[in-house]
Amino acid sequence: MELTTLVYLEPELQEAAQHLADSFALPCVDGCAIASAKPKCLQRFLKERCPASAGGFVFVLGASGLAMNAVGDDCSIRADFHGPTVTYRRKQGGGKGQMIAKAVGLRSGVSPRVLDATAGLGGDAFVLASLGCSMTMLERVPAVRALLQDGLVQARRFVDVSKDCVLAEVLDRMSLVETDALDYMQQISLDGRPDVVYLDPMFPVRTKSALVKKEMRLFHHLVGADLDADGLLDAALSCARYRVVVKRPRIAPPLSGRPPSHVLEGKSNRYDVYALEKLPKGLNLEV
Numbered sequence: 001m002e003l004t005t006l007v008y009l010e011p012e013l014q015e016a017a018q019h020l021a022d023s024f025a026l027p028c029v030d031g032c033a034i035a036s037a038k039p040k041c042l043q044r045f046l047k048e049r050c051p052a053s054a055g056g057f058v059f060v061l062g063a064s065g066l067a068m069n070a071v072g073d074d075c076s077i078r079a080d081f082h083g084p085t086v087t088y089r090r091k092q093g094g095g096k097g098q099m100i101a102k103a104v105g106l107r108s109g110v111s112p113r114v115l116d117a118t119a120g121l122g123g124d125a126f127v128l129a130s131l132g133c134s135m136t137m138l139e140r141v142p143a144v145r146a147l148l149q150d151g152l153v154q155a156r157r158f159v160d161v162s163k164d165c166v167l168a169e170v171l172d173r174m175s176l177v178e179t180d181a182l183d184y185m186q187q188i189s190l191d192g193r194p195d196v197v198y199l200d201p202m203f204p205v206r207t208k209s210a211l212v213k214k215e216m217r218l219f220h221h222l223v224g225a226d227l228d229a230d231g232l233l234d235a236a237l238s239c240a241r242y243r244v245v246v247k248r249p250r251i252a253p254p255l256s257g258r259p260p261s262h263v264l265e266g267k268s269n270r271y272d273v274y275a276l277e278k279l280p281k282g283l284n285l286e287v
């Protein structure tokens with residue numbers, strides 16, 4: 001499915017919208033008249049004003065930032081680092097006891113520098129950054145990268161207003177690089193090697209299953225199947241200093257068919273840990 005149009009919902013966003021639309025070679029459509037209308041009206045508007053978008057995706061740029069909508073399906077995705085759900089998880093979410101934290105080796109006195117080589121919308125990177133890791137995020141799909149970049153910008157704006165210093169520090173620990181992970185890991189300098197490489201490539205979802213959330217389906221349609229994912233593991237194992245962590249659906253085979261050193265298993269996902277060396281105490285100890 002294709003990204004066909006960019007719609008902006010506020011007059012003052014026209015210039016930024018045009019800039020973004022140009023960089024994706026998309027038509028830029030004025031949707032200010034429906035800025036505060038219900039999602040159904042946006043769907044109707046898109047069908048009437050942008051017929052080419054039927055069955056595809058559109059960027060929607062509004063007061064709360066950039067989202068991607070599926071046309072004909074009342075569903076959208078965005079990168080969110082400051083809304084109520086992520087804030088609740090950040091403050092009440094189980095801290096370093098969470099499986100993802102244990103998988104990357106976070107513990108008292110150990111806050112690794114993590115390369116999230118498959119960042120997507122940055123959800124996992126944000127959790128790890130909230131717990132003290134420094135995160136370098138790589139994302140190769142330009143539309144996903146634009147959403148991720150905008151999520152970071154919106155969170156910064158929120159910090160400016162809310163003066164949430166803790167969130168500001170979390171954001172300071174997150175950086176985004178526009179690149180393919182394989183190239184990046186193969187070209188990294190000795191000094192630039194991360195402590196941990198984190199991989200969460202796409203895995204085919206049962207798109208008809210009612211259990212798969214609409215948003216997840218939209219994301220899968222947008223990104224595709226990461227058919228080259230197996231190739232990332234060898235590069236990650238050469239690049240990481242201490243360990244590689246691969247997030248997999250619970251029932252999926254290990255990446256590249258390679259058995260991990262140990263596994264942390266949850267209800268629907270598991271973390272395959274490939275240990276190279278013990279993470280030393282005092283690693284990037286926060287001041």
Ligand SMILES: C[S@@+](CC[C@H](N)C(=O)[O-])C[C@H]1O[C@@H](n2cnc3c(N)ncnc32)[C@H](O)[C@@H]1O
Nearest residue numbers: 118119120121122123124139140141180181200
């Ligand atoms: C399942 S999503 C990651 C979700 C992410 N962990 C989160 O919490 O939001 C996988 C992402 O990895 C990206 N990806 C896959 N292979 C990549 C590569 N070789 N280089 C950079 N990004 C890659 C895909 O474009 C996709 O956005």
